[in-house]
Amino acid sequence: MLLVAWPVVERPTERIYGTEISGRHPDPFAAMRRLDFSIADRFTQPGTDWTGAAIAQFAGPVAAYNLIVLLSFPLAAASTDLLVFLLTGSSLGSAWAGLMVMLAPYHLAHAAYHPHVAQIGWLALALAAIVAFVDRPSAIRAGAVAISMAWLGAADFYGGFIGLVLAPVVAIARVAMQPAGTRDSRAPAAAGLIAVGSVATLAAVSWWLLARPGVPLFNEAQVLMFRARWWAYFLPPVDQPWWGDRSVQVIGEAGLLPAIVELQLTPGFFALGLAVWGTRVAFTTARAQERAAAGVALAIVTAATMASLAPVAIWLHRLAPVFRGMARFGGAVEIGVSVLAGLGLASLVRRNPSRRTMVIGVATLALFVECAPLPWRWRDVLPTLAHRWLAGFPASATVLDCSAPLGGDGAVEMAFGNRLTEAGGVRFPYCGDADMPARAAADGIAFVLVQPGTDMGRAWASQPPAGIRVMRRLPGASVYAVIAAPPAVFVDRVSGCGQREWRNGDSFCWAQQRLELTVRNTTPAPATVTLAITLATKSGGGSLVVRGPDGVPRHISVRGPLKRYSVGPLQLSPGLSPISIESDNRDAFAVGPWTWRTDPS
Numbered sequence: 001m002l003l004v005a006w007p008v009v010e011r012p013t014e015r016i017y018g019t020e021i022s023g024r025h026p027d028p029f030a031a032m033r034r035l036d037f038s039i040a041d042r043f044t045q046p047g048t049d050w051t052g053a054a055i056a057q058f059a060g061p062v063a064a065y066n067l068i069v070l071l072s073f074p075l076a077a078a079s080t081d082l083l084v085f086l087l088t089g090s091s092l093g094s095a096w097a098g099l100m101v102m103l104a105p106y107h108l109a110h111a112a113y114h115p116h117v118a119q120i121g122w123l124a125l126a127l128a129a130i131v132a133f134v135d136r137p138s139a140i141r142a143g144a145v146a147i148s149m150a151w152l153g154a155a156d157f158y159g160g161f162i163g164l165v166l167a168p169v170v171a172i173a174r175v176a177m178q179p180a181g182t183r184d185s186r187a188p189a190a191a192g193l194i195a196v197g198s199v200a201t202l203a204a205v206s207w208w209l210l211a212r213p214g215v216p217l218f219n220e221a222q223v224l225m226f227r228a229r230w231w232a233y234f235l236p237p238v239d240q241p242w243w244g245d246r247s248v249q250v251i252g253e254a255g256l257l258p259a260i261v262e263l264q265l266t267p268g269f270f271a272l273g274l275a276v277w278g279t280r281v282a283f284t285t286a287r288a289q290e291r292a293a294a295g296v297a298l299a300i301v302t303a304a305t306m307a308s309l310a311p312v313a314i315w316l317h318r319l320a321p322v323f324r325g326m327a328r329f330g331g332a333v334e335i336g337v338s339v340l341a342g343l344g345l346a347s348l349v350r351r352n353p354s355r356r357t358m359v360i361g362v363a364t365l366a367l368f369v370e371c372a373p374l375p376w377r378w379r380d381v382l383p384t385l386a387h388r389w390l391a392g393f394p395a396s397a398t399v400l401d402c403s404a405p406l407g408g409d410g411a412v413e414m415a416f417g418n419r420l421t422e423a424g425g426v427r428f429p430y431c432g433d434a435d436m437p438a439r440a441a442a443d444g445i446a447f448v449l450v451q452p453g454t455d456m457g458r459a460w461a462s463q464p465p466a467g468i469r470v471m472r473r474l475p476g477a478s479v480y481a482v483i484a485a486p487p488a489v490f491v492d493r494v495s496g497c498g499q500r501e502w503r504n505g506d507s508f509c510w511a512q513q514r515l516e517l518t519v520r521n522t523t524p525a526p527a528t529v530t531l532a533i534t535l536a537t538k539s540g541g542g543s544l545v546v547r548g549p550d551g552v553p554r555h556i557s558v559r560g561p562l563k564r565y566s567v568g569p570l571q572l573s574p575g576l577s578p579i580s581i582e583s584d585n586r587d588a589f590a591v592g593p594w595t596w597r598t599d600p601s
Contacts, residue, residue, distance in 0.1 A: 005073075007378040008070070008378045009070075012059075012066045012067075013059075014062070014381060014382075016065065016379060016381050017070060017377060018112020018377055019112055020379055021112070022113065022257075024383055028113055028115070028411075029414070031065060031114075031115050031116070032411070032414065033414065034049050035049060035052040035056040035065065036061075037053045037054075047119075047122075047154030047156075048115060048116050048156065052065060052067075062414070068115050069115050072111060072119050072120070073111075074102070076101045076120050077102040077121075078121065079098075079125040080097050080100075081097065082094070082125065083097075083125070083128035083131065083335070083339070084097040084293075084338065084339050087289075087293035087297070088290060088339070088343060089289055090343070092349060096342050096360075100334075100337075100338045100342075101120065101334055103367060106120075106330050106334050108237070108377070110261065112377070113261055116155065116157070116159075117158055117159070117328060119156050119159060120331045120334075122148070123152060126149050126151075126163050126167075127167075129141070131174055131296070132144070133171075137186040137189070158323060161205075161323055162331070162332055165303070165307060165316065167198040168199065169303040170300060171190070171194040172299075173296045173300075174187075177292040177293075209322050210321070216322060218323075220317065223326060226326065227308060228305075228309050228327040229256070232263040232330075233266055233305070233330070234272075235263070236268075237372070238251070238264065241372055262328065262330075265308075265330035267334055270363070270366035270367065271337060271367065271370075272337065272341075274344035274348075276340075277344040278340040278341060278346075278347060279343075281343060293343065294340060294343060297339035297340045300332055300333070301333055301336035303332075304329040304330070304333045304336065308327050308329035313326035381411045382415060383409060383411070383477075384403070385475060386478065386479050387401075390449070391415050396419075397446045398444055398447075399419060400421045400423075400428060400440050400443075400447070401420060401421070401422045402423050402448060402456065403450060403451040404423060404449075408422045421443070421445060426493065430497070430509075431450070432456045432459075433491070434465075434507075437466065437467040437468050437484065438467070438484075438486055438491075439491070441484055442486040442520070446482060447471065447479055447482070448479075449478070449480075451477055452478055455502030455507070458505075459507070460480065462505060464480060466484065467483060468482060468483070486522055487522070488523050488527065489519060489520070489522070489529050490520055491518065491519055491520075492519065492576060494518075495515070495516045497509035497511055497591065506534070506562075506592055508592035508593075509590065509591055510589070510591075511581070511589055511590075511591060512588050513582060514580060515591055516578060517578070517579045518576055520576055521575060521577065522574075525574065526572065530568030530597045531567040531568055531595075532564050532566050532567075532594060533565060533581075533591065533593075533594040534562050534591070534593050535556065535562065535565055535581075535592070536561055537583070537589045538588040539587050542589075543557055543583075544581055544583055544589060545581070545583075546567045546581050549570070549578060549579070
């Protein structure tokens, strides 16, 4: 696993594991920000979050996030190995099953986005504890079941829910498949205890969720989106380099791209073939242990598959409406299939002992080819090379990020801290207005990040505004330096503007009836200024009223497309002064670039 994750191991504070099959989703960065002991709310999953928070105390949130994700791989392998060995007694079959679950597309996909769901190893460990308890009931083993189930729920809420649903299935199947002569006389009672305990816990959880105000409850439309599809269990992983593109196309044509991570459910065709062979061998030979193991595995696969699909997924959602991603039962399907595949591989080796190495080698190679867990499974925690370049600057180098998505980027906010300003706030509700460089200079901002493919990016690439100079053009974002001092007069804030648009390299916005400019006079004395502003109305004509700090209305007759009109003289006191623009006839109007001319006093 170190080979697969080596780029992350090299730079654990700058890179994170996984391929972005669903784009730059905010989930990983929200999880990083939760690695803090001061956060304790209804979303806290303490087994994972507080473990990560303890690591983050000395390693930082990014490295802590990486560690809890990467530790999920040996955990998945070791826990599945234990479960399969308890069921089959085969060292080879259990080792293969552990490798299969560790590299499963389900695990790889969620490790890239959902560190809690990636803790699939705790589910395998809880199922192993149930098997051990049913085989030889004791107080210690009962305690192990309780502890493992509690920890599973603490590490991943979904895992705890899935474990509670499957626990009775595993316990009852284990008792039912054991030969009567080898079964412990207390086993039926042990299985009954687990079934009753699981059902009672599910009922209590359901009551608590439905009765507690403030718990986020999802609707059935979301469940239908994030449930499994039967064909997803046979669809190759989307990041497989040879045929993954076809899988993306299938998911896209079904209108399910928002659920692309959840639909990485296939164990792989080779693993499925081994599982079919292992099932056949288990039920056609005299090996009672293998037959019992296959029965438990088939029970897990059947129950988990049904739970992931409609209509059972809808029924489970009604029981616990806080859960919508019922496709996550696919992780349990993977565990069940791994038991059968382990039986199949062990059978092939028994049949051809002289070719043991070749059989194991071919099986391992086929698994690696189908899952493709190669060293490219990493990405920078920051969205672009420009962000990474600026992250190396001193803390005094403040940055305005005009490339950030709506709502910001959690990783960028963590990396830059208080030296970052993102578009969407009070000072910069959007980027691109005429006085944005002046505001940036006034705020001491040193650099501006602009996305190249946007209207603003194209306009600035052609001709940066006055006071701005291009520093570096990099894929994903260009870096511009703020080189001018703040002017004597500029617009400090704009309110009433809608979405900013661009035309011929200039930006403008539409206002509904009223727009207000809060203008800053940086000089110590009153200033007399004239405002030259580009205006147009939606109807192509009409009158706009401009009121300066003195409140005197100034009427402008606006005709035709966007063009410049002069307003003034206006008297501005030192500091902030309001200037409003209103429509006389309630017509929407567009406001484009403006300039200021200071008149001699």
